[in-house]
Amino acid sequence: MIEILSNAALATVQDLGRLGSLRFGVGTAGAMDDLALAAGNLLLGNEAGAAGIEIPVFPFKVRFIEDCAFALTGADCGARLDAAPLLPWWSHQARAGQVLTLGLPQGAQRASRALLCLPGGIDVPQVLGSRSTQMRGAFGGHEGRALRKGDLLRAAEPQRACRTGFGLVPPALALPQEIDGLIALRVLPGAEYLGFEAASRAAFWAGEWRITAQSDRYGYRLAGDPLQPVAPMELRSHGIVPGVIQVPHSGQPIIQMRDAQPSGGYPKFGTVIEADLWRLGQAPIGSRIRFIETGWDEAVAALEQKEAWLAKVARMVALRRSAPMGAAA
Structure with a gap:
C-alpha cells in the first residue's frame, strides 16, 4: 500500500x-x-x-x-x-x-x-x-x-x-524520431484533408507547431500558420478517436487525446498514427513538434516496430528475472 x-x-x-x-x-x-x-x-x-x-x-x-x-x-x-x-x-x-x-x-x-x-x-x-x-x-x-x-x-x-x-x-532513445531536434509525429491525411488549400497543406508538413497552454488530456491545441479551407466546411458530428486532428474555424488544429469525447463536427485534417501517440503524450506544454506525412502501410509497420520493442523488453526482463541471484545484469 x-x-x-x-x-x-x-x-x-x-x-x-x-x-x-x-x-x-x-x-x-x-x-x-x-x-x-x-x-x-x-x-x-x-x-x-x-x-x-x-x-x-x-x-x-x-x-x-x-x-x-x-x-x-x-x-x-x-x-x-x-x-x-x-x-x-x-x-x-x-x-x-x-x-x-x-x-x-x-x-x-x-x-x-x-x-x-x-x-x-x-x-x-x-x-x-x-x-x-x-x-x-x-x-x-x-x-x-x-x-x-x-x-x-x-x-x-x-x-x-x-x-x-x-x-x-x-x-x-531506442526509437528516436526527430526533425531538426523536434519531436516528429507521423500523420495519416484525414477525410477532409483535400478540403484545405494546397499552401496550408504544405505548411502543415513543413512548419513547426507549438503545443499551447490550452492543452490537456482531452486535446492538444496547437499554434502555427492557420490551416485555411478551400471553402467553409460545415459537418455533422461524427465519430473520432485519439490522434484525430480537427481544425476549428480559427484554423489552429486540435489533436484529440486520451480523454477526448467520442464524436465531433470539425473537419478532420489527419490522424497521428497510434504508434506515435506515446511521443505526443510526453511532449511538454509549450514545446514545438513537427509532422511527417505517412501512409497506411507505414503506419502498420510503425505499430509492429513498437510491439517488437515491447516484446524485446519482455524477453530481456524474463531473462533477468530468471538469472541466478548475484549474476551480472
Missing part, C-alpha cells in the same frame, strides 16, 4: 484504456504514454496493461506503507527514495515508511509525464473493462478523480517477489 503525500494535480490511475465503449459515447481514457506504462509493468513481471499512476505535475510524493517493489518510467524526474537518488526507467525496492519523491522533469528526453507501477498493478475496481480514470464522467480509477493528499492505494500483489535493480533504455 502507498499513501499519496501531495495534492497531486491531475495524477490519476490509468491502464491502457477503456476499449470497446466508444459506440456508447464513452471515451477511451488510458495512459497518455502507453509505452511507458507497459514497460514499467513488464519490469515488475505484471501484465503490460496493469493499472499504474500517471503523474503530469510535479513535485509528487508517496509513502510506502509496506515493503514493495516499484518501477519508474516516463519522464526523468530526479527521483529519490528518502535521500537516495533513483534511476529512471528502472525497477526498485522500497521498505515500509520510505518516501518516494519525484521532482521536475529533466534530461534530454524532454518528457513530461512519469509512470509509477506496483506489483500486479494498482488495485482499483474495473469499470466497463478498465481501471482507467475518466474524469469527465467521474468514474474509474480511484473514485473517478485525480489523486489527492491522504489517498491510500493498494498494489494488487504487494507480497509477490519481484527482482529489482535493473532497467531499460528509454524508447525515446
